[in-house]
Amino acid sequence: MSEAIIVNVMDANFEEEVIGSELPVLVDFWAVWCGPCRMVTPFVEQIAQEYSDRLKVAKLNVDENQGIPAKYGIMSIPTLLLFKGGELKETIVGALPKDKIVDAVSKHL
Numbered sequence: 891m892s893e894a895i896i897v898n899v900m901d902a903n904f905e906e907e908v909i910g911s912e913l914p915v916l917v918d919f920w921a922v923w924c925g926p927c928r929m930v931t932p933f934v935e936q937i938a939q940e941y942s943d944r945l946k947v948a949k950l951n952v953d954e955n956q957g958i959p960a961k962y963g964i965m966s967i968p969t970l971l972l973f974k975g976g977e978l979k980e981t982i983v984g985a986l987p988k989d990k991i992v993d994a995v996s997k998h999l
Contacts, residue, residue: 896938899948901957907948914974914998915946919964921953926985927968933988934970937995944999974998 899907899917908915918934920927938947952959952967962971962978972980972995980994 895942895947896935897946897948899950899955899958901955904950904955904958907946908973909976911946911973913944913946914972914979914995915948916995917971917973918947918949919952919959919967919969919971920949921951921967923953924967929985930968930970930991933991936988937991941995941999945995970994972998 897907908917916934916937918927918930920931934947934949937945941947950958952964966983968983968985970980970982970991971978972982979998982991982994
């Protein structure tokens with residue numbers, strides 16, 4: 891099994907990596923100290939691997955990058971945002987099970 895490719899994005903490259911992406915992008919807003927974020931990480935990694943041909947997956951550390959979370963009103967983490975064609979299509983807040991995340995994402999693929 892190959893390693894999932896997850897792009898680390900930040901305020902500086904968010905526009906290029908996420909908004910300008912030809913593929914839909916699932917962005918995981920997280921922080922090192924966040925327990926629920928650690929619960930979601932394996933699901934995000936599995937989704938990145940399983941949908942690698944149709945979906946780009948990115949992680950954004952909210953402690954190191956505060957501009958983008960503020961722009962999109964991220965009030966709690968983990969929050970997953972799905973962008974397609976540069977537009978925000980889905981917002982998933984909290985540590986949800988993988989099947990709920992897949993349900994939200996797959997309708998945009």
